[in-house]
Amino acid sequence: MKLAYYPGCVSRSTGKEMDVSTRAVCAALGIALQELEDWNCCGATHVPNELVSIGLAARNMAQTDLPIMTSCSICYSNLRSASLAMEDPEVRAKVNAVLTKKYSGAKIRHALDVILEVLEKNDELIKVPLKDLKVAPYYGCLLTRPKGGIDQPEFPTILEKLIKTLAAEPLDFRLKTFCCGGPIFMPQEKAADDIAFLILKEAKKAGAEVIVTVCPLCHLMLDAKQKALEQKHKEKIGIPVMYVTQLVGIALGLGPDELGLQMNAVSPMPVVEKIYERLTKEA
C-alpha cells in the first residue's frame, strides 16, 4: 500500500513520538509513506474563517493524487471537513481561484484505520500479544467529527477493535470522546486543566494500566501535563499515555527507540516490561 503522509506541525516538536512511531509501524506493516510535498499547517482550531480553513487544507490535498494519511486527529478532521466542503461547486471555484495547484478531489485516511485494515488481514505480524493489558481507549473529540468519517461521532468502537486485535483488553471508558481541553490550554489554562484531570481520574477509576491516545493535543494534555495536574489536584495518577501507533508498535515487536517511547513524559517502560514478563510467564 502506498499513501501520501501528512505529518502535521506537532510532528516537529511536542508530537515527535507520534511521527516516529507512525513511520516505524507503517514500515513494519509494509505501508509505503510518501511525505506530502511542501505541506502547510491545516489551521488546527485557530482559523475561525471557514473558507480560509478550507483553503489551507485544500492546498495540502492538491499536492498529491495518492490517498492522504495523517496520524493527527485535528489535521484529519480539518482535511476531511474541507474535502466535504469542496463538494460544493461554488466553494471549490472560490478556493481553486487562489490555489497554485488546483484541487480535484482527495481521499483522507487516518493512520488508525489504515493500520487496523492491514493488521486484520495479517495478524501473524503481531509478535508480542498484549495479553491482559488493560487499556483505556481515549479517542478525544475530533477524530470522529464531523460525522461521516472513521467511525460514529459519539460512540465509536474502532479503537477497541484495534486494542482487541493486539490481544489487549479495552476498558469501558465513559469519557472516551470527551474533549481533553487541549485547543484552549494556552489562553484558558483552568478550563483545559479541569477537563484533562477529569479524564485522567476516570482512567484511574477504570483501572487502566495505560491510556491510549490518537491526537497529539490529547497526548500533551494527559501525558506532558500529568505531573503538574497531579500536584495541582494533590492526587496521584501515574498512568502512562501512549499513542495508538506506539501501542501497535510494541505488539509488532518494535523496540522502544523505534517507537520514541523515551520521549513520553510518564515513562511507559514499566508497562512494556510487564508485557514482556507476562509473555515469558506464558511461554
Added chain:
Amino acid sequence: MAANENFKGEVLRLAGQEVLTCIQCGTCSASCPTAHLMNPSIRRLVKLCLEGKKEEALRNETIWLCTSCQLCTVRCPRGIRPKAVVAALKELAEQEKVKGKDQAYEELFQKQIKDFGRIAETPLSGEFLLVFPQGALQSLEMGLELVPKGKINLGVEKIKGREEVKRIMEELCKG
C-alpha cells in the same frame, strides 16, 4: 436597529441560515465540556445573535472557552452548528478589534501560518507569553517535561509556498 440586524445577518452568513431555526432546547449547553465556566451559555449566545445583541455576543468569555470539539454540532436536533456560530463571533470580534489574551493567541497563531506556512510551537508560546506573562508558570511546567525529552524545537520551518498560503489567508477571508 439596522446595525443589530446587520450583525445578525453577518452571523447567519458565516454560520449558516439554519441558526434561525434554533428552538433553544439547550442540548448544546448540556454537551459542552466547558459549560461550567461559561456565562452566557452557548444556548444563550445563539439567542443573543438572533436578537442582534452584538456587544453582548462579542464581548464575553464564552466564545474563547469553546474548544471546537463539535459535540454541540454533532448533537443539535436542528442541524445547527453552534461551533460555527462561535467561529463567526471570533471572526467578527477580530474585525471589531476586540482585544484580549485569547484574541491575541489566535492572531499569533494565524500570523505564524501566514509568515512561515507552519506552526513552530515554542516560538509561538514565547510570543504569547509576552502578551500574557501569567501563562509563564504553565509553560515552565511543560518545558520541564518536554525539554529533557527533546521535544522542544526552537527553530522555525518555512515552507516554499508561503506566498500561496498568504494569498489563501488574505483572499479567502473576504468571503
